[in-house]
Amino acid sequence: METLTHILNGFTVALQPINLWYTFVGCFLGTVIGVLPGIGPSATIALLIPMTYGMEPTSALIMMCGIFYGARYGGSTTAILINTPGEASSVMTSLDGYQMAKNGRAGAALAISAIGSFIAGTLGVIALTLFALPLTSLALKFGPAEYFVLMFFAMTAVSSLAGKSPAKAMISSLLGLMIATIGIDMQSGQQRFTMGIMELQDGVGFIIAVVGLFAIAEVFSAMEEMVKRIRPEIIRLKGSVWLTMDEWKLSVKPILRGSVVGFVVGVLPGAGGTIASIMSYVWEKRLSKHPEMFGKGAVEGVAGPEAANNADTAGAMVPLLTLGIPGGGSTAVMLGAFIMYGIQPGPMLFQNRPDLVWGLIDSMYIGNLMLLILNIPLIHLFVRLLYIPGGILMPLIMAISAIGLFALNGNTLELFFGLMFGVLGYLFRKVDIPVAPLVLSLVLGGMMEQSFRQAMTISNANPIIFVSSPICIALVIMSIVSICLPFILARLTPSKT
Amino acid sequence: MLANRVIFVCTVVVAMVYLYGTTQIPSLDIGDPLGPKAFPMLLGIGLLIAAGMLALEMWRDKAKNSPEADQPPAFEPRVIMVLGGVVVWTGAYYLMFIPLGYVCATAIYLFGLMAFFHPRKWVPNVATAVLFPLVTFFLFAKLEVSLPKGIFSF
The missing domain is CATH 1.10.287 (Helix Hairpins)
Known part of the structure; x- marks a missing residue:
């Protein structure tokens, strides 16, 4: 009953004309930028954050959420039409989506993607609505020690599942935490690692790091491809964007199964849309009567992973909103946006700002519907974006990045910091160091240290506090499991030789 | 390795x-x-x-x-030179961001990059390099994000 009251109150916020407008703008812009090859949700959010600087926090966050799932949808279009996923989670979509497009069923693949995304996104938000309040009750039992161990678990989970090398992911995580220690220490007031640079006293701005690591680094990678003259082939979209009855019948069950997989995996830190879509793909292939068709344009190979990918978006919002802990790179960027508006997600947000949090959740129902309405008829328009030459597009992204960096504090030094992060992000990609653990650590670093020191103050510097409650013990065990996971998986994977 | x-x-x-x-x-x-x-x-x-x-x-x-x-590291000398040039050009753009102003500095910056990465297409390059900074300047002014006016600060 309490949840129902909150939902209804949330709709009074989400249905306000101004918020409906921002939901639409967010979904539209998210899709537009997400369609651009190689630009994933994290880069999209980072690039579009400056547009929300002057806005009221609720409207700004509603728009940010629209951008988030709009970008996820846009990424599927590039995966299907040019075999270049906007982000790793769309890789599985490209396997069969691109083949469907090559077989002349591009419209059907895009329709399955749109409908699957809508159904999975809506089911995911329903699950988020149902789980939010019980989880906040649990979260209220969290003290500094529990929060520290939870953040530690989030980082170990992201590190163990990001990239091929656990050591490189750990290096990335620790570098993020180190960057987070730059600035004035909140408890002692001492300056740390500022090197006498005044602009570093408040620490390294999160937006600077994200714009650099995601947007600028992406531009450098795209420019490298231009230098090497690598050009993806774009499949022409002809005819209507709709599917036949047979294709619909083949899609329904994979969409429903993908929704469940996506949501459950999305709730877990670290796993994210990539793992969800891979799991869904493997599941569908096993259940299929024609597994040999997978990789050659199987409808289920698009429907399942697409649903999983989008349900994951709603699932990832569960730990973000209820515990204030993001589970991956994209939600870390979302948390950064929350913090930028002076809002700390977590159980207290549900108590202190129910209008904001439920307005945001309800806006996701509306956003999903808007995306469906937008994407089916306007897909031909969005597809035109794929024809913009990279030589024009990439310089424009650099200019938009400059606006975002400068608009933060009106300081040119921060532009250079952003450029440095861009170079770092590019180098990381070249040598296979995952960026997501660094971003997550950068966002959580400050909170993690505060929780660690508060817990140690409470326990009089006795580390036993980190295994003193059932929640802590469970989280420590989960952390150990996630640390060991890459080694277990390596043992289970048969050797090629 | x-x-x-x-x-x-x-x-x-x-x-x-x-x-x-x-x-x-x-x-x-x-x-x-x-x-x-x-x-x-x-x-x-x-x-x-x-x-x-x-x-x-x-x-x-x-x-x-x-x-x-x-596997050798995948760094090609030509790529390093081009990207190094882009970094230097971007650094110069950032240095000129306030003195020249957003519109002027961005127009020059965009034109330079487009001339290299989208060569010989002068009309779309010039049109984009001029129109994009103008449109975004006024758009962000509407969104209460002020960008430097530089030489146009009158």
């Missing part, structure tokens, strides 16, 4: 520099049993452990004779 060796050396150097920096933090431990040094100290040690883990991975790959171990 070479890339991993470079990462290993860089990680150790960063960890050592960071640990040295940690020892330079003045400590006031009143009411805080750990002080501002302890957490960074743990991170520095953690980074050294991560470097050790990377060394183990390299050793394991070598022992397995993994094909990945023999």
Whole structure:
């Protein structure tokens, strides 16, 4: 009953004309930028954050959420039409989506993607609505020690599942935490690692790091491809964007199964849309009567992973909103946006700002519907974006990045910091160091240290506090499991030789 | 393998520099049993452990004779030169951002990049380089984000 009251109150916020407008703008812009090859949700959010600087926090966050799932949808279009996923989670979509497009069923693949995304996104938000309040009750039992161990678990989970090398992911995580220690220490007031640079006293701005690591680094990678003259082939979209009855019948069950997989995996830190879509793909292939068709344009190979990918978006919002802990790179960027508006997600947000949090959740129902309405008829328009030459597009992204960096504090030094992060992000990609653990650590670093020191103050510097409650013990065990996971998986994977 | 060796050396150097920096933090431990040094100290040690883990991975790959171990780093001289040029050009753009103003500096910056990456298409390049900064300047002014006017500040 309490949840129902909150939902209804949330709709009074989400249905306000101004918020409906921002939901639409967010979904539209998210899709537009997400369609651009190689630009994933994290880069999209980072690039579009400056547009929300002057806005009221609720409207700004509603728009940010629209951008988030709009970008996820846009990424599927590039995966299907040019075999270049906007982000790793769309890789599985490209396997069969691109083949469907090559077989002349591009419209059907895009329709399955749109409908699957809508159904999975809506089911995911329903699950988020149902789980939010019980989880906040649990979260209220969290003290500094529990929060520290939870953040530690989030980082170990992201590190163990990001990239091929656990050591490189750990290096990335620790570098993020180190960057987070730059600035004035909140408890002692001492300056740390500022090197006498005044602009570093408040620490390294999160937006600077994200714009650099995601947007600028992406531009450098795209420019490298231009230098090497690598050009993806774009499949022409002809005819209507709709599917036949047979294709619909083949899609329904994979969409429903993908929704469940996506949501459950999305709730877990670290796993994210990539793992969800891979799991869904493997599941569908096993259940299929024609597994040999997978990789050659199987409808289920698009429907399942697409649903999983989008349900994951709603699932990832569960730990973000209820515990204030993001589970991956994209939600870390979302948390950064929350913090930028002076809002700390977590159980207290549900108590202190129910209008904001439920307005945001309800806006996701509306956003999903808007995306469906937008994407089916306007897909031909969005597809035109794929024809913009990279030589024009990439310089424009650099200019938009400059606006975002400068608009933060009106300081040119921060532009250079952003450029440095861009170079770092590019180098990381070249040598296979995952960026997501660094971003997550950068966002959580400050909170993690505060929780660690508060817990140690409470326990009089006795580390036993980190295994003193059932929640802590469970989280420590989960952390150990996630640390060991890459080694277990390596043992289970048969050797090629 | 070479890339991993470079990462290993860089990680150790960063960890050592960071640990040295940690020892330079003045400590006031009143009411805080750990002080501002302890957490960074743990991170520095953690980074050294991560470097050790990377060394183990390299050793394991070598022992397995993994094909990945023999892969050279994928840096082509031409790519490095072009991207180096882009970084320098972007740095110059940032330096001129306030003196010239957003519109003027961005128009020149965009035109320069487009002339290289989208050559011989002068009409779309010039049109985009001029119109984009103008449109975004007024759009962001509407959104209460003020960008430097520079030479147009009258």
